[in-house]
Every structure is written in C-alpha cells, then in structure tokens.
Amino acid sequence: MEENYTKIDRELPLIPLRGLAIFPYMILNFDVGREISLKALDDAMLGDELVFLTSQKEAETDEPTEDDFYHVGTICKVKQMIKLPGDTVRVLVEGISRGRVKELNQESGFFKATIEEIVYDHENAENDKEVEALVRNVFDAFEEYINIGNRVSPEILISLSETENVDRFIDTVASNVYLKTNQKQDVLEEFDIKKRLELVYTILLEEIDILKIEKKITLRVKKQMNKVQKEYYLKEQLRAIQKELGEEEDINSEADEYREKLKKIKAPKETKEKIAKEIDKFSKISPMSPDLSVSRGYLDTVFSLPWNKETRDKLDIAKAKEILDKDHYGLEKVKERILEYLAIRKLSKSMKGPIICLVGPPGVGKTSIAKSIAESLGRNFVRISLGGVRDEAEIRGHRRTYVGSIPGRIINGLKEAQTKNPVFLLDEIDKMASDYKGDPASAMLEVLDPEQNKTFVDHYLEIPFDLSKILFVTTANSLSTIPGPLLDRMEIIEVSGYIEEEKLKIAERYLLPKQIKEHALKEDFVKMDESTIRDVINYYTREAGVRTLERTLGKVCRKVAKKYVENPELEVVEVNQNNLEDYLGKDKYRYDLAGTKPEVGLVTGLAWTSVGGVTLTVEVNVLPGKGQVVLTGKLGDVMKESAQAAISYIRSIADKFDIDPDFYQKKDIHIHLPEGATPKDGPSAGITMALAVISALTKIPVRNDVAMTGEITLRGRVLAVGGVREKLLAAHRAGIKKVLLPKECEADLDEIPENIKEQMEFVLVENMDQVLDEALVRNGDK
Numbered sequence: 213m214e215e216n217y218t219k220i221d222r223e224l225p226l227i228p229l230r231g232l233a234i235f236p237y238m239i240l241n242f243d244v245g246r247e248i249s250l251k252a253l254d255d256a257m258l259g260d261e262l263v264f265l266t267s268q269k270e271a272e273t274d275e276p277t278e279d280d281f282y283h284v285g286t287i288c289k290v291k292q293m294i295k296l297p298g299d300t301v302r303v304l305v306e307g308i309s310r311g312r313v314k315e316l317n318q319e320s321g322f323f324k325a326t327i328e329e330i331v332y333d334h335e336n337a338e339n340d341k342e343v344e345a346l347v348r349n350v351f352d353a354f355e356e357y358i359n360i361g362n363r364v365s366p367e368i369l370i371s372l373s374e375t376e377n378v379d380r381f382i383d384t385v386a387s388n389v390y391l392k393t394n395q396k397q398d399v400l401e402e403f404d405i406k407k408r409l410e411l412v413y414t415i416l417l418e419e420i421d422i423l424k425i426e427k428k429i430t431l432r433v434k435k436q437m438n439k440v441q442k443e444y445y446l447k448e449q450l451r452a453i454q455k456e457l458g459e460e461e462d463i464n465s466e467a468d469e470y471r472e473k474l475k476k477i478k479a480p481k482e483t484k485e486k487i488a489k490e491i492d493k494f495s496k497i498s499p500m501s502p503d504l505s506v507s508r509g510y511l512d513t514v515f516s517l518p519w520n521k522e523t524r525d526k527l528d529i530a531k532a533k534e535i536l537d538k539d540h541y542g543l544e545k546v547k548e549r550i551l552e553y554l555a556i557r558k559l560s561k562s563m564k565g566p567i568i569c570l571v572g573p574p575g576v577g578k579t580s581i582a583k584s585i586a587e588s589l590g591r592n593f594v595r596i597s598l599g600g601v602r603d604e605a606e607i608r609g610h611r612r613t614y615v616g617s618i619p620g621r622i623i624n625g626l627k628e629a630q631t632k633n634p635v636f637l638l639d640e641i642d643k644m645a646s647d648y649k650g651d652p653a654s655a656m657l658e659v660l661d662p663e664q665n666k667t668f669v670d671h672y673l674e675i676p677f678d679l680s681k682i683l684f685v686t687t688a689n690s691l692s693t694i695p696g697p698l699l700d701r702m703e704i705i706e707v708s709g710y711i712e713e714e715k716l717k718i719a720e721r722y723l724l725p726k727q728i729k730e731h732a733l734k735e736d737f738v739k740m741d742e743s744t745i746r747d748v749i750n751y752y753t754r755e756a757g758v759r760t761l762e763r764t765l766g767k768v769c770r771k772v773a774k775k776y777v778e779n780p781e782l783e784v785v786e787v788n789q790n791n792l793e794d795y796l797g798k799d800k801y802r803y804d805l806a807g808t809k810p811e812v813g814l815v816t817g818l819a820w821t822s823v824g825g826v827t828l829t830v831e832v833n834v835l836p837g838k839g840q841v842v843l844t845g846k847l848g849d850v851m852k853e854s855a856q857a858a859i860s861y862i863r864s865i866a867d868k869f870d871i872d873p874d875f876y877q878k879k880d881i882h883i884h885l886p887e888g889a890t891p892k893d894g895p896s897a898g899i900t901m902a903l904a905v906i907s908a909l910t911k912i913p914v915r916n917d918v919a920m921t922g923e924i925t926l927r928g929r930v931l932a933v934g935g936v937r938e939k940l941l942a943a944h945r946a947g948i949k950k951v952l953l954p955k956e957c958e959a960d961l962d963e964i965p966e967n968i969k970e971q972m973e974f975v976l977v978e979n980m981d982q983v984l985d986e987a988l989v990r991n992g993d994k
Contacts, residue, residue, distance in 0.1 A: 227263055235399070244301045267396070285311060330403060347381060487675065494507040546705055567686070576710065600643060660702060733772065737772070740786075740788075750801070754945075768795045813905075820934065827948070830900045835879065855883055861928050883905070915989055918951070952982075
C-alpha cells in the first residue's frame with residue numbers, strides 16, 4: 213500500500229507528550245510547562261504554527277533525550293494558546309497527518325526535527341474489496357462498542373458513515389476508543405491500511421468483551437443493592453405491621469425485665485448503680501444500632517453470674533473421709549488438710565476459702581484430688597487449664613472497646629459453676645508464660661489473694677465480684693517456675709510419688725477394674741494376682757505416678773479382648789508371671805542394682821526431678837595428666853561447683869588416705885554422669901562425687917547396696933537437700949538397702965511409710981568421714 217502515500221519532508225519543532233498520544237484529524241488540548249517544550253512552541257508560533265507531537269516512552273522522565281520518545285507521531289496545527297498561572301501554557305491543537313523523525317537536533321535548546329510527513333492519497337487509491345469489508349467490520353464493531361459502553365456520542369457514527377477517506381475513518385475510530393498509550397502508538401506506527409484496520413478491529417473486539425464483563429458485574433452489584441434495599445423496606449413494613457398488631461419487639465419491656473433482675477441480686481450499692489446505668493443506656497439505644505447487641509450481651513453476662521446462689525457445704529467429716537478414701541489410696545497429708553478445712557468451716561461460717569497448691573510429679577492424681585474435694589464438700593466443680601496461657605486478658609478479660617470482647621476465664625468459670633462458692637481447679641499453674649500481651653501470672657495475684665479477691669474486677673464487667681468464697685485448688689509439677697509473690701499466696705501440699713505397695717493397691721482397686729470396664733470385658737474376666745501386678749510395676753514402668761501403669765494394664769486388656777473375640781467361649785483369662793511376657797514383651801527396666809559387686813569409682817546417688825525421684829550413677833576415672841578436672845553428662849553450674857568443692861576437700865585430707873598430695877597436678881580426674889542428653893543440676897550429688905573421686909584415687913571399692921544424697925562443703929560437712937521422700941522411694945524401687953542422708957534431713961523420715969523403713973537402713977551423716985566409713989569397702993568388710 214506504500215504507493216498510495218505521499219511523502220514530504222518538513223522541518224518542525226518537536227514536543228514529547230507525557231501519557232498522551234494524538235491521531236490525525238483529532239483535536240486535543242494539553243498543558244505545556246517544561247522549558248524545552250515552551251521553546252519548541254514559541255518556534256512553531258513564529259513559523260507556520262505547525263508542531264510535531266509524539267509520546268514519551270516513560271511519562272515520569274522530566275528531561276527526555278532522543279531515546280526517551282517514539283519517533284513516529286503526528287504533525288499538528290496549533291489552534292489556540294492560553295497562558296495559565298505558574299509559567300504554564302494550555303494549547304489546543306488539531307492533528308493533520310502522520311510523520312516520522314528522520315533527523316533531530318537540539319542546538320536551540322529544544323528539539324528541532326526533520327519530519328517525513330506521510331499522507332494517504334485516498335482519491336487515487338484503488339477500490340479494494342478487502343479494505344471495504346474490513347471497514348464495515350470495524351464500523352459494526354464500533355457501533356456495538358458505543359451501544360454497550362455509552363461512553364461515546366452515537367452521532368459520531370453518522371459522520372463516520374459519510375467518510376470516504378479510509379485513513380481518516382480509522383484514526384477517528386481509534387481516537388474514540390479507550391486505548392492504552394502503547395496501543396495508540398501501535399496504531400500510529402502502522403502505515404499499511406489493511407493492517408491498521410485489522411489492528412483496530414482486534415482492539416475493538418477485546419474492548420467489547422471487557423465492556424460486556426463490566427456490564428455483567430454492574431448488573432450483579434446493582435441487583436444485590438436492590439435486594440438489600442428491598443429487604444430493608446420489607447423489614448420496615450414488617451416492623452410497622454407488628455407495631456399496629458401490638459407485637460413490636462419492645463426494648464423498654466426488655467429493659468424492665470433487666471431492672472426486675474437487678475432488684476433480686478445481692479451486690480454492693482455501687483455495683484447496682486453501675487448496672488442500672490447500663491440498663492438505662494440499653495433502653496435508649498436505637499433498635500437498628502449495632503450497639504444494641506453489645507449492650508444486651510453485657511447485661512446477659514452480668515445477670516448470668518451467681519450473685520445470690522451458693523451451695524451449702526456438707527460438713528460431715530466422717531462422710532467426707534469416706535469419699536476421699538474411696539477415690540484415692542494414700543495421700544494422707546492432702547486428705548488431712550481437707551478434713552481440717554471442713555472442721556474449721558463447721559466451727560466458723562465466715563472463714564475464707566484457702567488457696568491450696570498440690571505439687572508433685574505427673575500421674576499422681578492431683579487433678580482427681582480436686583474433684584474428690586468438690587464431691588466431699590458437696591460443691592460444684594470447675595476446671596481451668598492454665599498451661600500455655602500467655603495473655604493477661606485470659607484471666608482478667610478483654611475491655612468492651614474491643615470487637616468480640618469476652619470475660620476472662622475466672623468469670624466464665626463462675627458462669628459455668630452457677631454458684632459463687634465452687635471448687636475451682638487451676639490446673640498447671642506452673643506452665644503459664646508471659647509475652648508482649650502481658651503477664652498472666654501477675655494477673656493471678658489478685659485472684660489468689662484472700663485479701664484482694666473479695667473485689668475482683670474483670671475488664672469486661674468493670675464491676676467487682678466476690679471470689680473469696682471460692683475454694684481454689686491449683687496444681688503444679690514444679691515450684692521453680694512459679695513467681696515468688698504468687699507462690700506466697702498459696703498453701704503448698706506436696707503430693708509425692710507412690711511406693712510399690714501403694715501402686716499395687718491402686719492397680720488392684722482402681723486401675724485394673726477401670727481398664728476392664730473400658731475394654732467392654734466382664735468384671736472378673738481378667739485375673740492378675742499380686743505378684744504379677746508387682747512385676748508390671750517393677751519391670752515395665754518407671755514413674756512416680758501411675759499413668760504408665762494404667763496404660764500398661766490397658767495393653768494387657770487389649771490383648772485379652774483380641775483373644776476373646778477370636779475365641780468367644782473363653783470364660784476367664786489369667787495373666788500370671790509365666791505368661792506376662794506374651795502380653796507385654798521383654799522386661800523394660802531393671803531396678804535390682806544391689807545384685808552387682810562393689811566397684812572402684814562407681815557410686816549410686818539419688819536425685820529429684822519433675823517426674824519424681826531417680827537413682828543416678830556417678831563414675832570417676834583417674835588418669836595420668838596435668839591436673840585437669842573433666843565433667844561430662846550435661847551438668848549444671850551447681851553440680852560443677854560441687855565437684856570443685858569435693859576436689860578441694862580431698863586435697864585437705866589426702867594424707868589420711870595415703871593419696872599423693874600433688875594428685876591435683878599429676879592426675880586428670882574425669883567425672884561422668886550417664887544419660888548425657890538429660891540436663892542435671894543441683895547440690896544433691898556433692899557427697900556422691902566426693903566419694904567416687906576418693907574411691908578412684910585410693911582404689912578402694914564402694915559398696916554397691918548403698919545410695920546417698922547430700923551437699924558437701926569445703927571442710928567436709930554434709931548439708932541438707934530437698935526431695936528426700938521422692939529420692940528414698942527411688943532407692944527402694946532400685947533395691948538399695950542402705951541410704952546415707954544428711955543429719956538435717958532427719959525430720960523428712962517421718963514421711964516415709966513404715967514398711968519401707970523396715971526394709972531399708974537410713975544412716976544420718978554430718979560429715980564426709982561418716983560417709984567414707986559407711987560406703988567404702990575396707991579390709992575385713994564383706
């Protein structure tokens with residue numbers, strides 16, 4: 213189609229446009245503010261008022277170079293210029309024809325270009341049927357575009373239908389269709405008539421599809437809006453009908469109901485006044501306001517609290533003792549404390565509820581004790597788990613300024629209990645954490661303080677509620693992680709691990725019958741004698757509590773249930789020592805340490821952990837070296853210091869045992885505690901490590917049936933340690949016959965069951981000399 217174009221060279225000023233493009237036969241106004249463009253405009257006005265306009269590739273470029281704008285644009289006639297404030301000129305131009313930049317210079321401070329003007333010669337163009345068909349397609353598509361979009365005046369179709377110039381037809385359509393800058397440039401740069409018609413037609417079809425989707429979305433949104441409006445009008449009409457029929461939801465009558473409830477509750481005058489104000493506020497809220505449901509929820513919460521309701525304690529001590537004994541074997545200290553509380557309640561009705569903290573290893577029955585306390589008192593029971601709680605609002609509630617605010621766990625627990633004096637179990641109080649949201653342990657201070665909890669204020673309620681009549685029971689595995697001020701508010705009752713006899717009775721009375729029932733077996737279907745249960749306790753479990761024992765008995769019941777399903781004619785299954793291995797496999801643990809022989813540098817110590825007492829072997833090797841003391845087994849700082857103190861003590865008594873006085877310079881001493889992956893710390897291993905080092909240095913063996921615990925000083929004194937009961941129970945399980953204890957721990961022996969005292973020998977020691985006399989195998993010892 214090149215033969216239908218006339219090409220003329222012109223020298224014209226050039227202005228790059230930002231975000232704009234102009235087609236021939238199109239009228240456009242734009243503002244000129246850049247100095248380079250103003251100079252080009254002045255040059256055009258001094259000549260024949262012609263200027264070459266092209267588009268910048270990037271609109272953000274303030275100082276364009278030759279590479280920053282397209283080299284195909286439009287030669288335009290300046291029609292009008294208006295000076296605006298701020299050195300800006302508004303220009304009205306009309307597009308004349310396409311042009312292409314041939315040469316460019318910027319010597320005059322603006323772009324001056326030699327433009328090749330390209331004009332389509334429509335009069336001499338051949339009558340091409342393909343062109344005519346494309347023109348009709350474009351015309352039809354443009355008409356559809358106008359009808360769908362309503363963005364262009366339909367009158368333009370009349371002028372287009374009368375246009376014989378195809379070039380002008382295309383550019384008029386392109387200038388009236390929504391095009392991106394790069395699409396406009398594509399149309400400008402296409403000089404071939406057919407290709408330009410195809411390009412414009414493709415763009416039109418795409419735009420028509422987009423407009424159809426837009427129209428569909430608009431109709432859908434409008435339909436939804438109409439639906440909402442329709443529902444609103446219908447609701448208003450329904451409200452009017454209900455009012456005429458006397459069925460309108462009357463906020464005032466609801467407020468009157470709240471006022472009647474307020475008269476019945478027993479609360480301080482200030483509290484009642486605050487609730488009354490909230491009711492008045494509720495009665496004035498518009499039925500359409502979202503605040504109505506918030507206010508109603510608050511008032512419902514207030515009146516759901518047990519302001520008046522209180523259970524009467526069963527003060528029959530004999531009956532309470534019977535309930536406690538029925539549910540739990542042993543635990544005499546806990547039972548005694550509950551019975552003391554009942555006795556005081558019988559004498560004094562005004563006594564505040566104590567805050568009891570049950571501390572002990574997992575599986576000893578701390579949580580179930582709290583349930584038994586509630587049953588023995590005849591009170592409702594509420595349990596709250598505090599493990600992992602790290603947000604203060606969990607305890608004190610959220611303020612009502614927050615969306616979705618709710619009361620804290622304490623107030624919710626009271627709603628659940630429906631009485632103001634329940635037994636409230638705060639489980640795992642040692643597992644609370646703190647973060648940027650607050651410290652829940654500090655929030656618990658007010659809850660658990662008998663002097664403060666009479667006026668406990670939840671952030672959601674913002675009115676005080678009396679918690680003083682609640683019997684709080686808390687549980688913990690360890691006291692070390694409970695903050696001091698919180699610990700000070702609680703009465704600590706230690707629930708130690710069970711001895712073998714206690715585990716035996718618990719298994720016979722509670723665990724085995726429970727597992728038989730849970731596995732849908734007949735009451736006496738599984739028979740296990742006492743010796744078999746003892747073997748399960750000793751060789752398949754190692755724990756202070758009875759959870760693993762219960763699971764192990766459950767494993768036996770599962771295998772029995774499978775056997776019964778396979779052979780329904782079975783009437784009873786007897787599990788004994790001979791076939792126990794068929795049900796549980798090989799022994800998992802061995803406790804009888806006393807069966808080994810005395811060895812040099814090997815001593816059995818006793819330690820206390822969060823899961824109860826354990827036996828701990830200390831091994832020492834003395835090697836030629838330069839006096840290094842090596843400690844392995846993941847020991848804490850306290851144990852390392854105990855080892856250093858032991859070495860210093862041994863140096864002070866080296867002459868008594870014919871130990872080389874310079875051993876600390878010539879020998880390397882390696883102290884190791886097995887199970888290196890388990891962290892170990894505490895002062896309890898002081899005398900154990902000292903004895904093991906002395907044995908290794910003197911080559912004197914240590915008795916294998918002796919275990920010990922105690923802290924050592926530099927002068928060899930033995931100081932008291934904690935967890936004595938748990939440690940002695942662990943020694944008993946391990947088959948130890950003699951235990952060395954600090955003299956200061958004599959009072960702790962009162963807590964040891966008599967049957968264990970009869971089976972073991974306890975030696976109270978005050979200094980290291982006594983330990984050596986009792987533990988080392990001297991000449992003549994057996």
